[in-house]
Amino acid sequence: MGIFDQVRQMKDAFSQLGNMQEKQAELQKRLAQLHVIGSAGAGMVEVTASGEGNITDIKINPIMFKADDSKMLEDLILSATNEALRKSKETMAHEVKNILGFNPKDMESMLNQMNQGGNPSV
Numbered sequence: 001m002g003i004f005d006q007v008r009q010m011k012d013a014f015s016q017l018g019n020m021q022e023k024q025a026e027l028q029k030r031l032a033q034l035h036v037i038g039s040a041g042a043g044m045v046e047v048t049a050s051g052e053g054n055i056t057d058i059k060i061n062p063i064m065f066k067a068d069d070s071k072m073l074e075d076l077i078l079s080a081t082n083e084a085l086r087k088s089k090e091t092m093a094h095e096v097k098n099i100l101g102f103n104p105k106d107m108e109s110m111l112n113q114m115n116q117g118g119n120p121s122v
Helices: 003-033 070-100 104-115
Strands: 035-040 045-050 055-060
Touching: 003 070, 035 070, 045 070, 055 070
Parallel strands: none
Antiparallel strands: 035 045, 045 055
């Protein structure tokens, strides 16, 4: 894709900014409804996060409390939480792209390259 195609895409994206408030409200509503689960220890610990990146639930298999290994449980909780947050970020990026029609990070990268006189490769 050449620079002119990318500029055309940016122009199209900016022309859509008029209804950005509607799209932003739709995005916030969808992200609040979406939930992802991160798990660790073969499902012994599950952490649920919203599409907005908020932790909404933690489930720990009761067997873990009998194991008498608090360090392992802490590590599993951290691991499951990090996975849930990673999935939440991916979900958010996907929803932003679906609703806005472009990924804001891609546009930011393209603008930075244009400002530096480079040829954007996005």
